[in-house]
Amino acid sequence: MAKRRVDPDRRDRIIEATLDLIAAEGVAGTSHRKVAALADVPLGSMTYHFAGMDELLHEAFTRFATRISDRFERRMNEASTIEAAKDAVVEMIMEDTYGDRDALVLTLELYTLAARQAKFRHLTHDWMMRSRRAFERYFDPDVARQLDALVEGLSIHRAFEPRDDDRELVSNAVDKLLREAPSQRAASSPVDASITFSDELHTTVSMPARRLRRSGG
Amino acid sequence: MAKRRVDPDRRDRIIEATLDLIAAEGVAGTSHRKVAALADVPLGSMTYHFAGMDELLHEAFTRFATRISDRFERRMNEASTIEAAKDAVVEMIMEDTYGDRDALVLTLELYTLAARQAKFRHLTHDWMMRSRRAFERYFDPDVARQLDALVEGLSIHRAFEPRDDDRELVSNAVDKLLREAPSQRAASSPVDASITFSDELHTTVSMPARRLRRSGG
DNA sequence: ATTTCTTTAGTACAGTTGTACACATGGCGG
């Protein structure tokens, strides 16, 4: 393979390789060397483009969460009626939810990381909020929250015990949650517009890590 | 500290220390050496009592899942009416669900491990089944499954966004799932009695690992 | 053309890991 002297996609390729590796071997089994091998870059590129393992993980998970959220929002927005939205929810639980086994693993890995290290918690939080907002396009905020939880639970449980004949059960559960909105509580806090991932708050875009280290600021 | 020549609780202490360590630093950060230090046993004891890291993890998670399931079952069984059972469900979601942050982390770690390695999957599966059976004591099997998923989802989401003012929302969700049983589907598969953890299928009790290695049988 | 700087590459280092194994120790059956 020819030497590529300038390779603008390097960073991207590294991030993608990282996600693949985490899906395959978990955060635990992910190392600079393995990622480098998978992305076909020398080991040195790792520390050049990313200040450390944590930054790499953070960026990889940001990309993953954004990707899933985008897909989720797109699907919800495609529906034009409440009935269509409801069908979309059932469909997502049934067919994939997290896309595939890789996505489930990545999701669980991210949750675990967030549960342990506060540093990663905002990623999970933003992600949760985005899907809830998507639900709120059609449903009452409280119902959106209930629905979000149901989707989460059913998806995880279905992943460990896949069944293809339980569409009725899933659909029925969604129906019941939608049937009537909670009456005692008013629709609280009519949130302000869209929430974007707070990516820009952290060691921002494509400023190579080494230069930062060298010049000291 | 005096040398203990015979220490019958060693294995137990090691397993407990392993759980503590996983909760604190994750499966990734768990090593023979750290566990040994925490349990106050020499490094050699690790390989003497357990054939390898996987066996240690497996036994630790078996104990954890059993403990959670026991608690869960006990709580459900304490209820004598459906109403009480429903209250118990709400209570569990609200107050702890997984007991504490440690338990949540352990749960997520186990899920992740199971999602990746088939070897650990039966643990998660048995666990899920036990809690579902507990629900089935009071509720229709399908509803039990829906409820189980709701509890899972709400617990996880609440862990990342703790609120104390959402009891009404939680209670309302449970109510809705209970309100009416699914009509089209008959109550399927009236499962046979209790399911116990299949612990005995794997490298059974307290036969020291080294002897197995040595004598080769 | 020569200097300046970003990017790429290779390698070295100190630390940690899982596991094996040789040795010590004491309880117990004979």
Next chain:
DNA sequence: CCGCCATGTGTACAACTGTACTAAAGAAAT
């Protein structure tokens, strides 16, 4: 009492880790 053997211990080893650092190589600017 002896000797066997389950149990407990310390250490060594090879493999792997994250990260830093020296060079080189080309791009951009002068």
